[in-house]
Amino acid sequence: xxxxxxxxxxxxxxxxxxxxxxxxxxxxxxxxxxxxxxxxxxxxxxxxxxxxxxxxxxxxxxxxxxxxxxxxxxxxxxxxxxxxxxxxxxxxxxxxxxxxxxxxxxxxxxxxxxxxxxxxxxxxxxxxxxxxxxxxxxxxxxxxxxxxxxxxxxxxxxxxxxxxxxxxxxxxxxxxxxxxxxxxxxxxxxxxxxxxxxxxxxxxxxxxxxxxxxxxxxxxxxxxxxxxxxxxxxxxxxxxxxxxxxxxxxxxxxxxxxxxxxxxxxxxxxxxxxxxxxxxxxxxxxxxxxxxxxxxxxxxxxxxxxxxxxxxxxxxxxxxxxxxxxxxxxxxxxxxxxxxxxxxxxxxxxxxxxxxxxxxxxxxxxx
Amino acid sequence: xxxxxxxxxxxxxxxxxxxxxxxxxxxxxxxxxxxxxxxxxxxxxxxxxxxxxxxxxxxxxxxxxxxxxxxxxxxxxxxxxxxxxxxxxxxxxxxxxxxxxxxxxxxxxxxxxxxxxxxxxxxxxxxxxxxxxxxxxxxxxxxxxxxxxxxxxxxxxxxxxxxxxxxxxxxxxxxxxx
Numbered sequence: 001x002x003x004x005x006x007x008x009x010x011x012x013x014x015x016x017x018x019x020x021x022x023x024x025x026x027x028x029x030x031x032x033x034x035x036x037x038x039x040x041x042x043x044x045x046x047x048x049x050x051x052x053x054x055x056x057x058x059x060x061x062x063x064x065x066x067x068x069x070x071x072x073x074x075x076x077x078x079x080x081x082x083x084x085x086x087x088x089x090x091x092x093x094x095x096x097x098x099x100x101x102x103x104x105x106x107x108x109x110x111x112x113x114x115x116x117x118x119x120x121x122x123x124x125x126x127x128x129x130x131x132x133x134x135x136x137x138x139x140x141x142x143x144x145x146x147x148x149x150x151x152x153x154x155x156x157x158x159x160x161x162x163x164x165x166x167x168x169x170x171x172x173x174x175x176x177x178x179x180x181x182x183x184x185x186x187x188x189x190x191x192x193x194x195x196x197x198x199x200x201x202x203x204x205x206x207x208x209x210x211x212x213x214x215x216x217x218x219x220x221x222x223x224x225x226x227x228x229x230x231x232x233x234x235x236x237x238x239x240x241x242x243x244x245x246x247x248x249x250x251x252x253x254x255x256x257x258x259x260x261x262x263x264x265x266x267x268x269x270x271x272x273x274x275x276x277x278x279x280x281x282x283x284x285x286x287x288x289x290x291x292x293x294x295x296x297x298x299x300x301x302x303x304x305x306x307x308x309x310x311x312x313x314x315x316x317x318x319x320x321x322x323x324x325x326x327x328x329x330x331x332x333x334x335x336x337x338x339x340x341x342x343x344x345x346x347x348x349x350x351x352x353x354x355x356x357x358x359x360x361x362x363x364x365x366x367x
Numbered sequence: 368x369x370x371x372x373x374x375x376x377x378x379x380x381x382x383x384x385x386x387x388x389x390x391x392x393x394x395x396x397x398x399x400x401x402x403x404x405x406x407x408x409x410x411x412x413x414x415x416x417x418x419x420x421x422x423x424x425x426x427x428x429x430x431x432x433x434x435x436x437x438x439x440x441x442x443x444x445x446x447x448x449x450x451x452x453x454x455x456x457x458x459x460x461x462x463x464x465x466x467x468x469x470x471x472x473x474x475x476x477x478x479x480x481x482x483x484x485x486x487x488x489x490x491x492x493x494x495x496x497x498x499x500x501x502x503x504x505x506x507x508x509x510x511x512x513x514x515x516x517x518x519x520x521x522x523x524x525x526x527x528x529x530x531x532x533x534x535x536x537x538x539x540x541x542x543x544x545x
Contacts, residue, residue, distance in 0.1 A: 013470035026384030035413030
């Protein structure tokens with residue numbers, strides 16, 4: 001039997017499941033009434049917020065500065081900072097074009113809104129935790145079908161102060177700080193190919209092209225630095241198959257090297273000596289688990305209790321805690337932290353509240 | 368209210384509610400959740416009706432809202448409401464052939480076991496006939512993620528829904544897109 005015919009049978013089964021239940025008649029009046037009520041409530045809210053903003057103009061700045069802007073606190077890994085922004089992740093409504101980046105605590109609970117331009121989709125904190133690089137489409141008309149026609153990189157303090165625009169006129173995303181905080185690698189969408197570039201913060205006008213990718217083939221979806229001179233990247237190949245984790249000198253010279261073959265959803269450890277990734281479970285095609293590979297020796301171990309139908313590494317802290325998501329006792333996806341790079345005891349932290357699982361970043365000073 | 372293609376919002380609600388309710392029923396496995404999802408999605412459409420009226424696709428927007436509401440709801444509640452296999456036989460209409468009931472039961476049981484996003488991806492692909500790209504946009508993830516989720520779900524479905532002999536071809540590394 002062909003794949004097409006079995007897919008047809010599966011579709012038929014889905015339709016049978018759908019059609020076995022008869023919907024009740026719609027409560028049209030109640031729905032239309034609720035729309036009117038919410039519109040009225042929104043108008044009242046706008047008026048209230050406008051008045052409150054005038055009265056308390058200074059207060060939000062003071063609050064935000066005290067919570068997030070304490071650079072000395074951030075550099076020390078202050079627990080208060082990490083409780084508000086242990087992880088960052090962007091969220092947005094593609095149809096309304098309203099985006100924001102939020103900070104989440106280590107349980108994955110949303111705690112703080114980091115961006116307020118309604119156009120920022122991703123924020124990555126610097127190695128000292130004092131600055132962030134933001135991907136934003138501000139100033140450009142958003143389209144539900146195509147998103148922002150231009151997304152640029154901005155660097156600022158965590159409260160948005162002391163902002164610098166790094167790029168302009170392109171679709172730039174996926175920024176990653178070098179360990180010393182002096183350079184940022186990112187991906188630029190350029191017809192007919194995509195490019196991996198490195199920008200020197202001391203000279204941001206002329207980024208260096210590290211690698212080019214034919215559209216759709218190997219475009220990075222994960223960027224990291226092995227050291228201050230070497231960029232690592234991973235991109236799914238055509239068809240979503242596993243692909244190698246690659247690296248190249250940050251000045252664009254030298255050959256491209258394979259540092260781990262055939263991985264999926266890789267995350268490098270803080271010391272860049274190991275990589276965690278999603279691997280299959282031998283003998284059970286429906287399950288996947290976290291595997292950890294030593295980049296020097298190639299030795300691979302698996303995290304025994306990570307096996308589930310949906311397992312993804314998220315981040316690896318400097319004190320060797322490996323965060324990953326898996327479904328635990330049912331379909332809900334939970335955030336799990338395992339000590340000793342996954343070889344120690346693990347703890348289920350809760351179900352993360354972030355929208356996506358691919359643009360979640362760790363605050364480097366936390367953990 | 369404004370109109371869309373000569374159709375007012377009230378008419379849109381009347382026409383779309385059954386489709387949205389059924390989608391919500393398959394996603395959530397519960398009649399009351401399906402009602403809430405369809406109603407909340409339609410309210411969201413109503414709030415943006417004038418904007419959607421100027422060239423959008425309110426049906427697609429409502430579907431996107433419903434799927435995201437379901438995923439957000441499962442996170443917010445910190446629990447998952449499974450499709451209730453114990454109620455399937457009672458709910459099955461008498462005029463469906465037995466093998467059709469069995470196939471639908473197998474789908475329901477598999478959907479009850481998978482995470483909300485994977486469940487949504489499978490339903491959007493097999494029931495709504497959406498492309499990988501459209502599903503990725505609705506779920507806010509990469510196309511590769513959608514493919515891998517579908518591959519995992521397809522392996523289980525083929526074992527139970529399609530011809531039993533097909534299951535032997537779905538070993539990891541052959542049909543699995545990773």
